Amino acid sequence: MTTGARRRMGVEERRQQLIGVALELFSRRSPEDVSIDEIAAAAGISRPLVYHYFPGKQSLYEAALRRAADELAARFVEPRHGPLGARLLRVMGRFFDFVEEHGPGFSALMRGGPAVGSTTTNAMIDEVRQAAYEQILAHLGATDPSARLELVVRSWVSLAESTALLWLDGRRIPREELQLQLVHDFAALAAVSAAYDGEMASLLIHMLADEPADGPFGDLVDRLATLLTKIPAVTAQTPV
Numbered sequence: 001m002t003t004g005a006r007r008r009m010g011v012e013e014r015r016q017q018l019i020g021v022a023l024e025l026f027s028r029r030s031p032e033d034v035s036i037d038e039i040a041a042a043a044g045i046s047r048p049l050v051y052h053y054f055p056g057k058q059s060l061y062e063a064a065l066r067r068a069a070d071e072l073a074a075r076f077v078e079p080r081h082g083p084l085g086a087r088l089l090r091v092m093g094r095f096f097d098f099v100e101e102h103g104p105g106f107s108a109l110m111r112g113g114p115a116v117g118s119t120t121t122n123a124m125i126d127e128v129r130q131a132a133y134e135q136i137l138a139h140l141g142a143t144d145p146s147a148r149l150e151l152v153v154r155s156w157v158s159l160a161e162s163t164a165l166l167w168l169d170g171r172r173i174p175r176e177e178l179q180l181q182l183v184h185d186f187a188a189l190a191a192v193s194a195a196y197d198g199e200m201a202s203l204l205i206h207m208l209a210d211e212p213a214d215g216p217f218g219d220l221v222d223r224l225a226t227l228l229t230k231i232p233a234v235t236a237q238t239p240v
Helices: 011-028 036-043 047-053 057-074 084-102 104-111 119-140 147-168 175-194 198-209 216-228
Strands: none
Touching: 011 036, 011 047, 011 057, 011 084, 011 104, 036 047, 036 057, 057 084, 057 104, 057 119, 084 104, 084 119, 084 147, 084 175, 084 216, 104 119, 104 147, 119 147, 147 175, 147 198, 175 198, 175 216
């Protein structure tokens, strides 16, 4: 955060500084609790000068959300090499890094914060979700997703979002466990859909073909196998 003596900046440089200062403050506290006076003081300029660059707190808030949305969308970008489970786990690690770094700002972005009902804010949220959706499809090599695949991926993106928001409220579960669980959730959603649809079944088989036994998906299989041995009613009906 920039503090101390003022220095002359160009218009765009000053705008970017104010966005950065606002985003840092919004990351520590809910945006509605941050005043223009605080932003001005943190940037080392006067309150009227803030209004010279932004007509009001709402426009500065939306500019900060724009930067946050772009950064969050970038967290889903991952080189398409190696097992899918490991790739998704790295994505979830970066996603939760962002959530942990930005806290209240992440909540404000996904819940709308003081800009509830703002068309601009809602559009940014949708852009983040769409970027995540498209990245996952790219990892699956799906250029023309079926209705069931779209349902699986969009449901998973929504689940990751809601899980992160709930985790922020108390952080009662270690984030590393949630990151792995979300990767398992993706496989589970795909598997359930595959039970109903041949195309999804083929995709699931392809998805798991190169997965190592010690990878995230192999770990899920081991956990489920162990669980099944502890459920007599199920194991008694399972063909040997």
